[in-house]
Amino acid sequence: MRTWRRRRHTVRVRLTALYGGMFLLSAAGLLAITNAVGLSGTRVSQSAPAATPPEEPMMPAAARQIASLQAQLAESQAAYTNRLLIASAVALAVMGLVAIVQGRVVAGRVLRPLRTITAATRRITADSLHERLAVPGPDDEVKDLADTIDDLLERLEASFSAQRRFVADASHELRTPLATMRASLDVAMAKPGPVPAQTAVLAGRLRTELDQVDRLLEGLLSLARAQHASLTGRTTLALGDLAAEALDARAAAITAKGLTVESAGLAAAARTRGNGTLLARMVDNVVDNAVVHNQDGGWIRLSATTGGATAELVVETSGPVLSQEQADRLAMPFQRLAADRTGSGDGSGLGLSIVAAVAAAHGGTLRLRARPEGGLTVAIALPSAGVPA
Incomplete structure (x- = not known):
């Protein structure tokens, strides 16, 4: 039981890692594309030179004001870039947690029919082979597995029933010839007149073997009766x-x-x-x-x-x-x-x-x-x- 649980949890962990990794990669790709488009626009705006009339010389005060505005714009764009990167990192971390939770939920839903089949199969023993899984749902791979197990249980039930009937019937049928052999041996030994020593020794050996066979048949009957589990009285x-x-x-x-x-x-x-x-x-x-x-x-x-x-x-x-x-x-x-x-x-x-x-x-x-x-x-x-x- 412990080994089965460890394996089941291992499969769920693998599926969680698979689904979570897929969701995380999708989120990372989406954020990478968004950041690439946003940062490329920022770099283009930063590299564009200031347009000044070539004919007129620029006044010093105006030049200082334009430089100050350009510096403020560069700082604003740098701050925007930093905020975008931080927000992307936070979003990626959040999406990573969401991906793990979603992956675990999806893995649980995928494995739920298999857990149901496993639990139902474990409840079925040699004395309850008449039970069936009878898993409902569409004709998919899980239902095919359940139907295959039901067919196997049906064959096992028929085999067990045939074996028990054979043991019980054979034990009953063999009692009659054994009783006949024992009676014939007693009649032969009870005839008047002296009985040869070799005949007496042979009769003793036959009685011993008949007793052994009788005990064997009694054991087979008891075993078959116990395995039927039809406990009356x-x-x-x-x-x-x-x-x-x-x-x-x-x-x-x-x-x-x-x-x-x-x-x-x-x-x-x-x-x-x-x-x-x-x-x-x-x-x-x-x-x-x-x-x-x-x-x-x-x-x-x-x-x-x-x-x-x-x-x-x-x-x-x-x-x-x-x-x-x-x-x-x-x-x-x-x-x-x-x-x-x-x-x-x-x-x-x-x-x-x-x-x-x-x-x-x-x-x-x-x-x-x-x-x-x-x-x-x-x-x-x-x-x-x-x-x-």
Whole structure:
């Protein structure tokens, strides 16, 4: 935002200098022509000799009087020339200020449609692609630019809608063959008689892969549902309660890895309003990420606070040292770090991307910060719903 404003003001300054310079040059040229004509007439009158009759000798008194009059005339013409030059300089300075003001006004009027287009474009996000600029006015270059942006928004809206429909439809359609495969596998393993060891091992591997695909489809559905931003069934929930429930659900995994959990900072006042299913999935993904991608014997620190109009959930974890670039990539779909850096090769890379999508759908933000000592800090900021009476 700051860079955009600096560039916009730079363009206005350039246009002001251009228009002001043109006005100033025009005024300077006009004054130069006026002074040239006036001073040339003065020089002609000064150089003209006094007409005296050649036949009669001039009387001394008359000659002295004529000389005095000529001197007075020369002084008057010199004073007139000085006043003309001073007045021209003052007029040029005044015209310079007027030219700068006029140039700035004209530059502002020229850039006003562009500022309107820029502000309207910045208001349009991935969740409001249906909006259009619809700039009125004659068919000039500015309107052509606005119409081009409207066409681009229309294509983007169609592309986003098609992508979301594809993800949702594909996830739904793939559930049926997965369920069929799982049922066929259970029927084959439930037949009477001894089951060969290789068949049992193969069945276990297939179940593991089916579970992984099922989690992937569930993640895709959650991501598509969050990106649609069609939040129905809004309710007020406490972020601390959701985090506590997620910790209780993973008590066995926490004990198996020997993790130390600090959750004394889960304030009940940190409440937000939104879709309960999506918010629960968001907090569940954050806590699951903190448990799965943590080192054995590590720690987890959770806090839920509220300040002003924002409720924030912060989850800090121990772990290997990561760069901030690696941390930023974790919020992108299907982005995972190597197993030797996270300590786990499980997951589909959708966990934190779902968190980011759910937070954005509720008007919040997700911030990921790599800790210099190792590990990750995940901060979710959402609009606060206040404390109910």
